[in-house]
Amino acid sequence: VRIATYQQLMAEARRIGPRAVAVAAPQEQEVLLAVADAQRQGLARFSLVGDETLIRSLARDNGIDLTGMDLIHEPDPQTSALRAMELISRGEAQIAMKGRVETKVFLQAALDKDFGLRTDHLLTHVAVFEIPNYPRLILISDAGVIINPDLEQRVEIVQNAIFVAHKLGIIEPRVAILAAVEVVNPKLAITLDAASLSKMADRGQIKGALVDGPFALDNAISVEAAQTKGIRGPVAGEADILITPDIESGNMLAKAITYFAHGIMAGVVVGARVPLVVSSRSDSHQSKLMSIALSVLLTN
Amino acid sequence: VRIATYQQLMAEARRIGPRAVAVAAPQEQEVLLAVADAQRQGLARFSLVGDETLIRSLARDNGIDLTGMDLIHEPDPQTSALRAMELISRGEAQIAMKGRVETKVFLQAALDKDFGLRTDHLLTHVAVFEIPNYPRLILISDAGVIINPDLEQRVEIVQNAIFVAHKLGIIEPRVAILAAVEVVNPKLAITLDAASLSKMADRGQIKGALVDGPFALDNAISVEAAQTKGIRGPVAGEADILITPDIESGNMLAKAITYFAHGIMAGVVVGARVPLVVSSRSDSHQSKLMSIALSVLLTN
Numbered sequence A, B: 001v002r003i004a005t006y007q008q009l010m011a012e013a014r015r016i017g018p019r020a021v022a023v024a025a026p027q028e029q030e031v032l033l034a035v036a037d038a039q040r041q042g043l044a045r046f047s048l049v050g051d052e053t054l055i056r057s058l059a060r061d062n063g064i065d066l067t068g069m070d071l072i073h074e075p076d077p078q079t080s081a082l083r084a085m086e087l088i089s090r091g092e093a094q095i096a097m098k099g100r101v102e103t104k105v106f107l108q109a110a111l112d113k114d115f116g117l118r119t120d121h122l123l124t125h126v127a128v129f130e131i132p133n134y135p136r137l138i139l140i141s142d143a144g145v146i147i148n149p150d151l152e153q154r155v156e157i158v159q160n161a162i163f164v165a166h167k168l169g170i171i172e173p174r175v176a177i178l179a180a181v182e183v184v185n186p187k188l189a190i191t192l193d194a195a196s197l198s199k200m201a202d203r204g205q206i207k208g209a210l211v212d213g214p215f216a217l218d219n220a221i222s223v224e225a226a227q228t229k230g231i232r233g234p235v236a237g238e239a240d241i242l243i244t245p246d247i248e249s250g251n252m253l254a255k256a257i258t259y260f261a262h263g264i265m266a267g268v269v270v271g272a273r274v275p276l277v278v279s280s281r282s283d284s285h286q287s288k289l290m291s292i293a294l295s296v297l298l299t300n
Helices: A007-016 A029-040 A051-059 A077-089 A103-111 A152-167 A189-202 A217-221 A225-228 A246-261 A285-298 B006-016 B029-040 B052-062 B077-089 B103-111 B152-165 B187-201 B219-223 B224-226 B247-259 B285-298
Strands: A019-024 A042-048 A070-073 A097-098 A124-130 A138-141 A172-177 A211-213 A241-242 A262-272 B017-022 B044-050 B071-072 B095-098 B126-130 B138-141 B174-178 B209-213 B241-244 B266-271
Touching: A007 A262, A007 A285, A019 A029, A019 A077, A019 A285, A029 A042, A029 A051, A029 A285, A042 A051, A042 A077, A077 A097, A077 A103, A077 B241, A097 A285, A124 A152, A124 A246, A124 A285, A138 A152, A138 A246, A152 A172, A152 A241, A152 A262, A152 A285, A172 A189, A172 A217, A189 A211, A189 B044, A189 B241, A217 A225, A217 A241, A217 B247, A246 A262, A246 B219, A246 B247, A262 A285, B006 B266, B006 B285, B017 B029, B017 B077, B017 B285, B029 B044, B029 B174, B029 B285, B044 B052, B044 B077, B052 B071, B052 B138, B077 B095, B077 B103, B095 B103, B095 B285, B126 B152, B126 B247, B126 B285, B138 B152, B138 B247, B152 B174, B152 B187, B152 B219, B152 B241, B152 B266, B152 B285, B174 B187, B174 B219, B187 B209, B209 B219, B219 B241, B247 B266, B266 B285
Parallel strands: A019 A042, A019 A097, A042 A070, A138 A241, A172 A211, A172 A241, B017 B044, B017 B095, B044 B071, B138 B241, B174 B209, B174 B241
Antiparallel strands: A124 A138, A124 A262, B126 B138, B126 B266
């Protein structure tokens, strides 16, 4: 069944859960609130690997119930990330989540050879947005990890996003490679990459999706805009997945949706053996909760 | 008086108008509809430099009233752009607008030395957005002309946007230089440019505004997001002008606001002796009309 709203995503994650989540350095009010809420809703149970004293005092001051959570004392953030990954390598958790530790340090811990979480895939960020008055979930990548991808990295970004779309029940997702324009322009490298990615999908080098590009954002998501420009094909105006040229444009798109269109983002880093939740401090409570729900769905 | 909504912008443009607008190659239904509407509302009177037969038949088929408009027959789009600029150089129009002619060709005509429209400034695109549930107009640049600006070009982009903000009655606009992150990172060139631009404003090399950056979009437009990240200063969370890293991210931001947040864009190219209206086919009727209103305001 295709998941088209966050309500459906929550219902499905609840059906699958609870999953075991190892959180690195959760000594932060917002993280603890999200974690407690996710546990209450039956999504997950948590191992909190961090500064136990600080965690307990934050919980007490904010009325957060830690019942049923494992607390593992480790005040150093980097070491807490490594110990969270260790829990996963021992089969004691199926999802890793970061708290007050830098994303870079957290992802390096996930790539540490000692823990076997590494795969052949690149670690990439996939954002899933629910947007008011928009009829379906929209996936965006990469707005969080890969700064300026080359063509090989774009292939990984696309394939990882397709993986997430499949888990959301989108059997053959429509992938739009975004640029500022919808024509191939020798002076704009991204438009050449878009052409190559489209052809790679035609030839089976990218699997499980319909891939087309370059598109400007409007003709990727609006059938009317695509028609005005005379752009045809199954992806035009109906994209499920938007691949942005680089992290700057991805970030801009994601934040414009969040702050101007009041969309909510569920975000996850995929490409490791388990989903990695890397919500940032400025993400809302609901965004953090939906990120956990999404990662639960990905373990299924 | 500070203009905070399109309704106020229309009222002010009506008070100033009607201005004379020369339109190059207006043989397109949507352009003629916008032009007729602008004339009816007292914003402007029009010289239509284009394919007269086609213009008359489009007007007849769509019930568009051309009364009071000058028609100048010139079927070739490039020549029509040049002849529109000639009208301006002779003082017969104060604004140039493009119809069915490529933006590049239209701007080259504006830069033609024969017509004296060129100034010391770079031609840059400034977009002014009204966004539902957002308390003020937001200016964005450059999402339309300069592909990948260097620092000197960014200075021009910023200064041109400040010019437009002043015309909107924003006495000391708050300018945010956007990047994917809000810290200076030697590996991200835009963050270094942002630091330089901030300092140039401090030293009076950029005038008439408060300039700060780098900002991620959220901490430029949301006071709450800025506070969460501990970013201070008069621009944080309260930007009037958003300067995007490049045309791709600018385009992404503008189209996300249009298609996901249902904002309306008024766009104009500034830097020449007169405002240049370069609406594209996929822009809505209201967007085209507001672009004309904005350009009228700029002639004041």
